[in-house]
Amino acid sequence: MLEITLDFKSEKENPLYLQLASFLKQEMGAGNIPAGEKLPSKRNLAIHLGVSVNTIQAAFNQLVAEGYVRSEQRKGFYVQEVEELIGDSVPSSQTAKKEKNLQYKIDFNSGHVDLQQFPYSVWRKLSVKSLYLDGSELFYNGNPQGEPCLREQIAQYLFQSRGVRCSADQILLGAGTQVLTGLLCMVIGREKTYALESPGFHRTRVALQDQGVDVELIPVEEEGLSVKELASSKAEVVFVTPSHQFPYGMVMPISRRMELLNWAGEQHNYIVEDDYDSEYRYKGKPIPSLHGLDSNGRVIYMGTFSKSLIPSIRISYLVLPSSLLEKYRTNFSLYKQTVSRLHQDTLFRFMSNGHWATHLNKMRTLYRKKQARLLAAIQEDLGECVTIIGEKSGLHIILNVQNGMSENELIASASRNGVKVYPTSVYYGGERERTEPEVLLGFGGLSELEIEEGIRLLKESWGL
Known part of the structure; x- marks a missing residue:
């Protein structure tokens, strides 16, 4: 060895x-x-x-x-x-x-958000208020599922924005989606076979593999995950991103969603709906969440505040159907809550006082303008040599670049010019299944001027 x-x-x-x-x-x-x-x-x-x-x-x-x-x-x-x-x-x-x-002038990191727009003064005042009113209580371990007051706010938000009908009792908080994925594997069972989109979010794949479960990769088509391929697999649980497929950004239409729900209902399987980037939609009419369409209790809804607030506030959540909730409480309620009670209490005040809705509306407008500037700069500087993929929603796009360079060459040449772009090959579980040279560009953490400068530098780097 x-x-x-x-x-x-x-x-x-x-x-x-x-x-x-x-x-x-x-x-x-x-x-x-x-x-x-x-x-x-x-x-x-x-x-x-x-x-x-x-x-x-x-x-x-x-x-x-x-x-x-x-x-x-x-x-x-x-x-x-x-x-x-x-x-x-x-x-x-x-x-x-x-x-x-090595320092980059421009970093098109899809995980970055606009930190300058975060309401620091409001968050600080609410944190101080939490400490003043609740005192030392916040320094003890709280409810294993998360603080009830915050879970109630999340339940209200999900019903109003995503059509998710649930009670606060069904919500389970955790410090990030990877933590919750690991816990979910234990609740559902490691003996089950799990399926993931291919391409799909690599950190979910890692979290499942670290649990030692069998993972099958299901190809993604123009309308999202292939239900036909899923049905022919051994999968009993599938993770999907129907509202904004990661990384290619397609939105799963209502017909495909119903096919997926029928697969779960008929086979008594589970769907984990990772509602990634659903807050930021730029084109098309909103489609109800899978959870909102589910009448058989087969959908587990997963969400996070990492993109809508700031990444370091590690607050994510699951909405468990009653069958799994009972199993969680019987076998896993001794696991301590992984999210700071201070952060939970502060977010509760942030949401209940209306700051959350105000901030989210502000960021939607801001990111819409940034994306428009990005698309305009690409059209002006890169022209017909590139194809834009996944521009309907979210905080990133994918560029298919036709200049004779491979993915690695595109990344290396951009790096030499001080620009960091990202591969899409990492999102495939095995060897890359596509040969097109593509790179991923996130825009949330960049100013409009930085976006324009970054595209100009990419034009020089790629000889377009």
């Missing part, structure tokens, strides 16, 4: 997963890890190096995204042919230093 030994350095600017990724890239370039070699399992390597499995997973994901490694479902990670990607080898310490010092 391949032996990997690395002396990690304590550097805030260079996290452990980047140090490991840089080391592995150097070893590949030097020929010490040949093409076709299988990397050690995440758990074994984590134990060997004395780090967490998440650190290993993040490093492997980075290598997959850059094209150094491919992931094969249920088999592991294998080294790709990398000579053309890295050129002459340099000492790993120099590689890490170079990556640490």
Whole structure:
């Protein structure tokens, strides 16, 4: 078995997963890890190096995204042919230093939001008020499902905005969707077979794989996940993003939603509806959530505040049907709540006092303007050499670029010009299923001037 030994350095600017990724890239370039070699399992390597499995997973994901490694479902990670990607080898310490010092003028990160528009003064006042009125109570462990007052506000919001009919008792809070995905696997059962969209959100795939469950990848079509392929699989639970498919952005029409609900109802299976980016829609009429259409209790609704507030406020939630709620309370209610009670109480006040609705409406208008500026800049500077995908909603788009460059070449040439764009290949579970050169551009965290500058630099980088 391949032996990997690395002396990690304590550097805030260079996290452990980047140090490991840089080391592995150097070893590949030097020929010490040949093409076709299988990397050690995440758990074994984590134990060997004395780090967490998440650190290993993040490093492997980075290598997959850059094209150094491919992931094969249920088999592991294998080294790709990398000579053309890295050129002459340099000492790993120099590689890490170079990556640490690399700064981008423009970062089209899809996970970024406009932090300048967050109502810091309001949030600060409400946090202080929570501490003043509730005092030391907030420093004790609270309700395992989350504070009832916040869950009541979320239930009201979901009914008004997404047609989700639920009580506060059905809502379960957690510090991020990955945490909730892991808990959901335990509630539903690890013996079940789970299905994911392909392409789809890679962090959900990682969370499921870390639970040790069987995962099947179901292809995505123009109208979303293929229900025909799903029905022919062994899946008993499926994760879908029907309102804004990640990463390609298509909206699942009502006919396909009904097909999916029939699959779940007839087979007594479950659908996990990840309502990703549903707050930001720019074209078309709103379609009810799957949960709002479900009459058989087979849909588990999942939502988060990471895009509508700020990412560091780790508050996500599940809406459990009664059958799973009973199972959760019987077997898993001893698990402590993972969200800070102070953040929960502050968000409750933020929502109940009307600040949430005001902020959300403001951000919808702001992101609509940013997206319009992005699309105009692309049309003006990049012209007919690119195709825009997924512009109906959300905080990112995908560009299909036809200039003869591969995905890796597009990313590398943009990077040399100070612009960071992102691969779509990482969202496929195995080897990339499409050959078109595509990159992902997020715009939420950029100003309109930065968006225009970024597109201008991409035009120079790609020779368009």
